[in-house]
Amino acid sequence: MSERVASLETLMHQASMTADVYLHEAIEAVEKRMGEGAAEKFPQIVAAFIQAASHDYLAAVVAGRVAPALEDIARLDVGDSMRGLGSAIEEAGQAxxxxxSS
Known part of the structure; x- marks a missing residue:
C-alpha cells in the first residue's frame, strides 16, 4: 500500500484546524437545539460534542485501516504456516x- 504520509508539523496544524471545525459545529448544534446562549451556559455539552466527534473520526480511521488486514487473516487456510499468520498479524499491527498516526 503506497500512501503519502504528512509531516508531523502538517499533522499538528491539521489537528488544530480539525478542533476548530469541531468547536464551531458543536456551538452551532448546541445553540440550534437548546437556544441562543446555551453553548456558553453549558460548555460541558460543547466539550462532549467535540470529544464524541473526534472519537467517531478516530474509530472510522482505525476501522478503515484494520478491516483489510482482518480480511487477509480471515482468508488464511488452516494449513497455512505460522509464518503466514505472523505476517498477517504484523500487517494488522501496521495498519x-x-x-x-494519520
Whole structure:
C-alpha cells in the first residue's frame, strides 16, 4: 500500500484546524437545539460534542485501516504456516499504527 504520509508539523496544524471545525459545529448544534446562549451556559455539552466527534473520526480511521488486514487473516487456510499468520498479524499491527498516526 503506497500512501503519502504528512509531516508531523502538517499533522499538528491539521489537528488544530480539525478542533476548530469541531468547536464551531458543536456551538452551532448546541445553540440550534437548546437556544441562543446555551453553548456558553453549558460548555460541558460543547466539550462532549467535540470529544464524541473526534472519537467517531478516530474509530472510522482505525476501522478503515484494520478491516483489510482482518480480511487477509480471515482468508488464511488452516494449513497455512505460522509464518503466514505472523505476517498477517504484523500487517494488522501496521495498519492500526498507520490509522492512529494519520
Amino acid at each position: 492500526i499504527a498507520a490509522g492512529l
